[in-house]
Amino acid sequence: AHSLRAFFIAGLAEGKSILKNPLLAEDQMHALKALKEFGIKSEIKKDKVIIIGTGGRLQLPKEIINVGNSGVTARFLASFASLAPKGKIVIDGGKRMREGRPIQDLIGALNQVGVKIKSIYGNGCLPIEIEGGTFEGGKAELKGEISSQYFSSILISAPYAKKDTSIKCLGEMSSRPYIDITLQMMADFGVLTKHSQYKKFFVKTPQKYHSRNLTLEGDWTNVSYFLAATAICSGRIKVKNLRLDSVQGDKIFADLLKKMGCQLIKKQNQVELISKGNLKSIKRIDMNSYPDLAPTLAVISAFAQGQTEIYHIAHLRFKECDRIKALVKELKKIGVEVKERKDGLVIKPNKDNLHGGVIDCYNDHRMAMAFSIAGLKIPGIIIKNEKCVKKSFVDFYQVFKKIGGNYKFLAP
Numbered sequence: 001a002h003s004l005r006a007f008f009i010a011g012l013a014e015g016k017s018i019l020k021n022p023l024l025a026e027d028q029m030h031a032l033k034a035l036k037e038f039g040i041k042s043e044i045k046k047d048k049v050i051i052i053g054t055g056g057r058l059q060l061p062k063e064i065i066n067v068g069n070s071g072v073t074a075r076f077l078a079s080f081a082s083l084a085p086k087g088k089i090v091i092d093g094g095k096r097m098r099e100g101r102p103i104q105d106l107i108g109a110l111n112q113v114g115v116k117i118k119s120i121y122g123n124g125c126l127p128i129e130i131e132g133g134t135f136e137g138g139k140a141e142l143k144g145e146i147s148s149q150y151f152s153s154i155l156i157s158a159p160y161a162k163k164d165t166s167i168k169c170l171g172e173m174s175s176r177p178y179i180d181i182t183l184q185m186m187a188d189f190g191v192l193t194k195h196s197q198y199k200k201f202f203v204k205t206p207q208k209y210h211s212r213n214l215t216l217e218g219d220w221t222n223v224s225y226f227l228a229a230t231a232i233c234s235g236r237i238k239v240k241n242l243r244l245d246s247v248q249g250d251k252i253f254a255d256l257l258k259k260m261g262c263q264l265i266k267k268q269n270q271v272e273l274i275s276k277g278n279l280k281s282i283k284r285i286d287m288n289s290y291p292d293l294a295p296t297l298a299v300i301s302a303f304a305q306g307q308t309e310i311y312h313i314a315h316l317r318f319k320e321c322d323r324i325k326a327l328v329k330e331l332k333k334i335g336v337e338v339k340e341r342k343d344g345l346v347i348k349p350n351k352d353n354l355h356g357g358v359i360d361c362y363n364d365h366r367m368a369m370a371f372s373i374a375g376l377k378i379p380g381i382i383i384k385n386e387k388c389v390k391k392s393f394v395d396f397y398q399v400f401k402k403i404g405g406n407y408k409f410l411a412p
Helices: 002-012 026-037 071-083 095-099 104-112 149-160 176-188 220-232 249-259 291-301 314-318 323-333 365-374 386-391 396-402
Strands: 014-020 041-045 048-054 088-092 117-119 128-131 138-143 165-170 193-195 200-203 213-215 234-239 263-267 270-276 284-286 308-311 337-341 344-348 357-360 381-384
Touching: 002 014, 002 026, 002 048, 002 071, 002 149, 002 176, 026 041, 026 071, 026 386, 071 088, 071 104, 071 128, 071 149, 104 117, 104 138, 104 149, 138 149, 149 165, 149 176, 149 200, 176 193, 176 249, 220 234, 220 249, 220 270, 220 291, 220 365, 220 396, 249 263, 249 270, 249 291, 291 308, 291 314, 291 323, 291 344, 291 365, 314 323, 323 337, 323 344, 323 357, 323 365, 357 365, 365 381, 365 386, 365 396, 386 396
Parallel strands: 014 213, 138 165, 284 308, 357 381
Antiparallel strands: 014 048, 041 048, 088 128, 117 128, 165 200, 193 200, 234 270, 263 270, 308 344, 337 344
């Protein structure tokens, strides 16, 4: 989350930014490739990315920009592209992006602030066409229930609009901590924003991002898989380079595991988790602000004592797959008693019924990583299309092996 936002913001800043400790997976590579089309140069060197920003003076892309299955890149580009010179820009993507990852609410909000943008096939998904030079600014209203990325998209580009921009959130904001990451990153690069309890956001113009050298903090979401692995097995793990005061919502996972019976030690920039492998249920939990943790929590709840209900996650139906439906189907394959709810799921553990199975992860990186953790306790777990983890965690299986996990790749 930090790396993607930093790439777009550094691209708008004037001059050279050096970003240390970036996350470089498929999403980030799609973003850097797209930014290049707007005249933003970047270079990857060991543990850092160097970005030469344009000061907001973008060039008009000559080709259609394909973001693959990177929903966040597509959404950020929807606003960003409108800052380019006059001309048409087309953003396209993979099959899921064209069919099941909606962007219509963002299109509507951008129309309200002057941006000429449309879904080419009229289905509210990619491909989209944006007219450069049309981000006027002004007032917009936007539903908050589907994705906070819509708000982040507009906020990141708003300092370069022609006039002040305000966004009113209709209803409840989902995945709110990701908005905090956006606002923090904007401030780190010199742009101030205001908000009223996440109900209204305001960006004054003119403001400009300033290039800078920045060390990006560790990703709590990626760390969660190995904390989960330790929790269901008896063992100990220590993870460094984490900000304990991070605005990342997913840092809560370590505390959830403590509630489930693990010992948790926090000090300086690291956490240590110790588990005897005997977990108790978290019972009932609202995961609206932590949607990326839901698949992992659902999987490890199959090994806990007592029923677990995960709710308030209806927005998971619009991710790389319908994660609620997918979780229910795949958990049942390995013997877990689970019920689907409109906005979540209920897991009733029965360890004696657990068995191996072939898991379809629906080309969803979060599904693949969560069910890989299940394989530490259940023999015979096979993950189809496991390479989709590269979307957010290129060396997931190498780290998985490093902490003691055994796996082998099967012939296709």
